[in-house]
Amino acid sequence: MPTRHLYLLRHGAADVWGELTDAGERQSHLAGRRLAALPIDAVWHSPLPRAVRCARIIGTHLPGATVRQAPELADHVPHVPAELPPEWAPFFDGYDAEEAAAGERQAAALTARFARPTATETHEVLVTHAYPVAWLVRHALDAPPARWLGLNCGNTALTAIDYRDGTAPTVLLYNDMGHLPPELRWTGFNAGTHP
Structure with missing residues (x-):
């Protein structure tokens, strides 16, 4: 049975202008090296500069893979709960009904494009942002929409989901930072204690 293997990554650490920092570039190279052992067909990325740069770096480690933009991977709030x-x-202060509806449309487009099986075996990397990763994990687990809240992920942390016809998606990994040295882990999170 063909399997669609999705490898989700939040972009590398970025500065306040949205460009990768030196640490973000290192994280991206390390993620690319980890993914190089897999038969990656494509690297899809958000249109935002930090994701574009991260995807291009990862692509240098995956010579057989295409690197292309997917607008569905743009950073967005996928769901605003009715009761916060x-x-x-x-x-959520300041999100109006129009913005919430736009986020829901973006989330629906994301899952329609990527959260489904394909006719052939594929291995795809999605370089995106914390919220789309959280939304795809929530969707794969068939959890209520509000459960995306709090599912944060580190910069270039690896999440893997498999999709096959006739079965529920399988979340294989979530927020795995094994390819990063300790000083590059837990970036993208609030300060605090992390395991």
């Missing part, structure tokens, strides 16, 4: 958890209320 109190700790999330400040985050």
